[in-house]
Amino acid sequence: MNVKEKLFEKLEQKEVEMIQHRRYLHQHPELSFQENGTANYIKSFYKDKDVVVTQPVAESNAIIVEIKGQHPGNTIGLRADFDALPIHEEADVPFKSTNEGVMHACGHDAHTAYLLGLADALIDIKDELPGTIKIIHQHAEEMPPGGAQQIMASGALSDLDEVYGIHVVPVAGPEVIGYNTGNAFAGSSTFTLTIKGLGGHAASPHKTHDALVAGTNFVNTLQTIVSRRIDPSEMGVITVGSFDAPGGANVIQDKVTIKGTARYLNDDLEQFMYEEIEKVAKSVAVGFDITYDLDYQFGYPVLYNHPAQTQAVTDILSTSQGDYFKHLVEIPAVSGSEDFAYYLKEIPGTFFIVGCKPEHMEDPYMNHHPKFEVNENALLVSAKSLGEIAINRLSAKA
Known part of the structure; x- marks a missing residue:
């Protein structure tokens, strides 16, 4: 039996345990930078195992587990994130979130579960492995500045030769693995625009500076940045997700708060989109005689x-x-963002997806939806694919 066969046999034996991990984590989700219970659960899993466990970022929950093989070889990083989202769960599952208003709606519970199983299997066969594997249990993927940036800044991964990661997505079932090359996931920035006008009575609009009308003009004009200011061959998205203008039917509001995001597949557009959004805000200020504050976060x-x-x-x-999956397909670039990008800015590697469409759903709910569900068969597929890559790349020549 070769190393791959031994690894796969170990993983198959641990599949039930991986599912148990996933369901426990799903029931106990924690928000970005607050994942204390999750981190303790992960650390307890490695207690008494023959590995080195470190927490490289002060006052954070990041955990790195070092598995040393018995022969010379490369150092390979494998990463999974473990934070949840501020979403009230509506999925009808027996292991529903017990943390009101917090849900693993992006699959990070599944990521952590398969990586725990994979790490355990690699520990079992480490005497037959060359090189070193670093298991990266990452906090705070969902909230910029993100956990990946903090881990990279710590220097804990400075010895990595390559790094790999997976995201589960219900665009297909676990029989499908998707990959893409080059600029694969979009960069993203967020903004909050606060417009301040002069409120008053709805019957006398001429005596006011209507912040709400100014705000709607800002939102509509934003779309001309993509349609008229960006090369049509480039991908750009600007989305307003929140328009807060509370008040009564007979009151002209003097303050509006607008929140949105900008996304792009070309790093050159990062600064450009900020400058264009600022221009739109300035033009609205002049045209509607209001003032504004733009908080823009790259x-x-x-x-x-x-x-x-x-x-x-x-x-x-x-x-x-x-064998354990049916289709390996090249997919188009993804407009969603991932802080795994910080690892790949400095370390060669790749990030790919495994389908997790539930068998009982013809039209599944996507990541970040309150009814998002994971086909748990994806755990073993993810563990096997990432494990197969790791044991091959440990001995790969540069």
Whole structure:
């Protein structure tokens, strides 16, 4: 029995435990930068195992587990995130969130569960492995500045030769693994615009500076940035997700708060989109005689999948296509963002997806939906694919 066969046998034996991990974590979700219970659960899992466990970022919950093989080889990083979202769960599952208003609506519970199982299996066979594997249990993926940036700044991964990660997405079932090369996930920024006008009686609009009308003009004009200011061959998205203007039917409001996000697949657009949004805000201020405050936060960079490592992944996984999964497909660039991008800015590697569409859903709810569900067969597929990549790349020549 070769190393891959031994690893897969171990993973199959641990599948039930992976599902148990996932369901426990799903019941006990915690928000970004507040994942104390989750971190303790992860640390307790590694207690008494023959590994080195460190927490590289002061006052955070990031955990790195070092698995040392018995022979010379590369140092490979494998990452999973473990924070949840401020969403009230509506999924009808027996292991529903017990933390009111917080839910694992993005699949990070599944990520952590399969990585715990994979780490355990790699520990079991570590005497047959070359090199070193660093298991990266990452906090705070959902909230900029993000946990990945903090871990990279700590220097704890400065010795990595390559890094790999997975996201589960219900665009297909677990029989599908998707990859893409180059600029693969969008960069993102967020903004909050506060418009201050002069309120008054609805019957006398001429005596006011209507913040609500100014705000609606701002929202409508924003879309011309994408349609008229960005090259049509480039991907750009500006979305307003919140327009807060509380008040009565007969009152002209003097303050409006607008929140939104900008996304792009070209890092050059990061500063450009900020400057254009600022221009729109200034033009609205002049046109409607209001003042404003723009709080603009640059978020995650564009995620770049390195071509050589992505090709290596497809070569490795193609040997197992038809075994534990059926389809290895190239997918288009994704407009969502991922702070895994921070690892790939400095370390060669790639980030790919595993389908997690539930068998009972024809039209599944996507990530970040209150009814989001995971097909738990995706746990074993994720663990096997990431494990297969790791044991191959440990001995890969540069």
